[in-house]
Amino acid sequence: MLTFLKKEEKENIVLFIHGFQGGKETWMSGTGPSLFIQYLMQVEKIQDHYDFALFDYFTKITDAFQKVKVLQQLFNPAAKVEKNLSIDDLSDLLLSEVEVTLANYKKIVLVGHSMGGLVSKSYILKALEKESKVQLYVSLAVPHNGAKLADLAKIIFNSPQIENLRPLEEYNNKITKQWIANRDQLPKTIYHQGKLDDVVPQTSSIGYDARENVTVVYSNHGHSTIIRPESPADVVVHSTIKALVELVDEPLLSSTKSNLQTTKTKEMDPVSSSVMIASIVGYLTKKVKDNKSVTGFLNDFTSATVAWIRPLFLTDDEESKPKELIQDLIKDPIDEQGFNRQAVQIRLEKALRDDKNILSYIEQMYQVINAKKEEGEDVGVGGDIIINGDWSTIVSGNKNSNITITNTSTGNPVNQSKTPDKSSETLDN
Numbered sequence: 001m002l003t004f005l006k007k008e009e010k011e012n013i014v015l016f017i018h019g020f021q022g023g024k025e026t027w028m029s030g031t032g033p034s035l036f037i038q039y040l041m042q043v044e045k046i047q048d049h050y051d052f053a054l055f056d057y058f059t060k061i062t063d064a065f066q067k068v069k070v071l072q073q074l075f076n077p078a079a080k081v082e083k084n085l086s087i088d089d090l091s092d093l094l095l096s097e098v099e100v101t102l103a104n105y106k107k108i109v110l111v112g113h114s115m116g117g118l119v120s121k122s123y124i125l126k127a128l129e130k131e132s133k134v135q136l137y138v139s140l141a142v143p144h145n146g147a148k149l150a151d152l153a154k155i156i157f158n159s160p161q162i163e164n165l166r167p168l169e170e171y172n173n174k175i176t177k178q179w180i181a182n183r184d185q186l187p188k189t190i191y192h193q194g195k196l197d198d199v200v201p202q203t204s205s206i207g208y209d210a211r212e213n214v215t216v217v218y219s220n221h222g223h224s225t226i227i228r229p230e231s232p233a234d235v236v237v238h239s240t241i242k243a244l245v246e247l248v249d250e251p252l253l254s255s256t257k258s259n260l261q262t263t264k265t266k267e268m269d270p271v272s273s274s275v276m277i278a279s280i281v282g283y284l285t286k287k288v289k290d291n292k293s294v295t296g297f298l299n300d301f302t303s304a305t306v307a308w309i310r311p312l313f314l315t316d317d318e319e320s321k322p323k324e325l326i327q328d329l330i331k332d333p334i335d336e337q338g339f340n341r342q343a344v345q346i347r348l349e350k351a352l353r354d355d356k357n358i359l360s361y362i363e364q365m366y367q368v369i370n371a372k373k374e375e376g377e378d379v380g381v382g383g384d385i386i387i388n389g390d391w392s393t394i395v396s397g398n399k400n401s402n403i404t405i406t407n408t409s410t411g412n413p414v415n416q417s418k419t420p421d422k423s424s425e426t427l428d429n
Helices: 035-041 044-049 063-075 087-101 115-127 148-156 160-165 170-181 235-249 273-291 303-313 324-331 339-354 356-374
Strands: 002-006 012-017 050-055 107-113 134-140 188-194 215-219 385-388 392-396 402-407 412-418 424-428
Touching: 012 115, 012 235, 035 044, 035 050, 035 235, 044 050, 044 235, 087 115, 107 115, 107 235, 115 134, 115 170, 134 235, 170 356, 188 235, 215 235, 273 324, 273 339, 273 356, 303 339, 303 356, 324 339, 339 356
Parallel strands: 012 050, 012 107, 107 134, 134 188, 188 215, 385 402
Antiparallel strands: 002 050, 392 424, 402 412
């Protein structure tokens, strides 16, 4: 449901979306707008060109509350029973509200806090199928890769909203992949990360994003204080004001369906982690061969992904020199036996075995590389695929690659072959 805080028939509107367990009170102070919104409204150019509204939805943490409501409906069929809806369902509601209630606005700005940012993100992707009016997306402490506390809460409470907040949840992964695939049609995005946030990890508050022009704003805030700044000079307020003022004079971004090649994301065949890592190593080898450094490689990925992979490749001192395995790859990226590439792949495989949560970073890197490949960019070929343990697997998407199957009990290679020039090959031993 939409609630207007300021409705003066301006040409643009800022729409605020609360998070899990939030409500209108998230953006309110007493009976009026919160200080955050007041600070925005006080700027003359924003006042002249924007209306303000809230998107509110039901979110309660207890099952007992819903069960009581269901019983009430049995005795009073006319009563409407509220319940927790999934992020997918909530974005459908937002889509209808925008299309019907906000149809006359030229530019729409979405400001989402926590789970509200995921609802915004899901809506943005759905709106791309039509003429989307969203020109700016402000992400405030949003768990793009899940929230740690959601794992604990899921054990206690049964809510589709909590399920959507868990790390690597299926729907969350789906919209992340669509976000990367549709990067050319997305609105300008600002990711806000609170350094004191103990709900959303730092690796999650900055979304996986293949674009170069996204903005990341760091602040000395926690999960809740990031939406309650106490001064107009606060970096959260200042950056939002700057973006809103600049947007007034910027031309409309076009996202008509006729211009979209990837609006409906092409479903990819399941790809093993070994295939993805092989693709990453192939791309890294190509970048190293061209640039004699890993800088160009790291520049292609999100800051969260770089923060994870950087310590694997570079020393942690002030000079950040390449580690020995990367130095060897730089010296000879195309050694005939492929030992230098295999060393890098083995290091990535070990990192994944040690921490399964980093699979999301590997998937993000693979998506970026695959998107570049589809656009015709040379992303390297012949990545080595090293399969540990499982003696029967499907390898797809890698042509002319060296396949090494290793017996994990001995650590010795038991078979090595060259994949044929086709999309998939089954290896059985």
